Amino acid sequence: RLLVGNGLTPPARHLVWLAPFSPKEKKGLWTKSVHQQLTKSDTVEKLFNQYFKQGKNFDLLARLQYLDLKTYLGDFGLTKTNHASNLSSLEIRTPFLTPKLAEFLFSLPSSYKLKGLTTKYLLKQSVKDLLPKEIINRPKKGFGAPIAEWINKDLKTSVDQKLNKNRLKKQGIFNPQTIQKILQEHRNRKKNNRMKIWSLFMFQLWYDNFS
Template identity: 35%
Template sequence: LPQRLRRARVGDKIHKAASVFSLRSMSDVYRRLCSHWEEPAEIIPKAVEPPTMLTGLEPLPALSGNVEQMMYLDMMSYLPDDILVKVDRAAMAVSLETRVPLLDHRLIGFALSLPLSILRAENKTKWPLRQLLFKHVPRELVERPKMGFGVPIDAWLRGALRDWAEALLDERRLREDGLFRPETIRRAWSEHLSGQRNNQYLLWDVLMFQSWREAQQRCSTAAAA
């Protein structure tokens, strides 16, 4: 494919897209797309996901379409439980006070009052915001590919963090702990190291828990001594 049409990790994206075809509702699709491990029991024996908005804890409001429903779920779950909490943790870790002006309640109320035909006019996302920016910012700074803030966890796990991760994902250790399914974790780790799949997020979830648990055990040992 020409360079302009190439995308990173196409295989992983195709696998993820294929996994939603059998789902029955848009809320199920949203949950699948936002999940790392598809089912808790995949990695923890007999595990069941606690009830949340995404698993039917409360009825969703009657909205006009699938896009509006996913926007609502984003605003009520992904935004406060992921994006904003990460900003808060990172900022407060270095004693910074952060503000998110685009979340002013008056602006949110106005945005929610706009139909999709305005929000996505001319087949452009965030159309009203783009028109406003064009009055104050050079167009080339607005009309360019989205740039995220992701870190190269996939490369780190195959490189500088490989020994650290291997120790936390050691099969004997996993079996002795009795929390995770060792065969599932080890398979994901093997696929990642071989380059067959990019399992960075699947593995990072487990690694963060294992690292936290190790720290708790050290504190308990120190307290007992």
């Protein structure tokens, strides 16, 4: 993904890093008629450019953080965490996202947040006398879901039904051969295509509800 984003603008490069499909992969994803319509106006890239421009008074790292705050964090990270925690009768709190603290952190130079390869530098420095070193220096633990296993096991039947070749052909949006290849690569453990398949699966669920 780093190589794919080489030569692109910062917001376009950031989008390539976050998106499950690269621009090249998208060309083979859609049917020809749908691809021609979509390439006329890439609304996601426009949205990323819009938020990147809004952060023009920040340095590059802060502008990308602002972009994440306006897109990825609210539309994906917090939403997913909230739904998952509610299903387990848990209430998640996000103290680092209180408006005053967020505004203060955006006013600081990025060198306070990233120092060399050390991330969360300011946070680690502020609690170094309060927490053990093994806690401060341990690797980041994300809030990931076992999507790869769901696709191959628990949700296998549902995924196969929604991404069935005949269904896709009748729908006329996606290239059935491309989708089947993505599925087989994942099932045969040649590639971990979990986010590609999950995105396609979620689209089909949305399509069934709102088309």
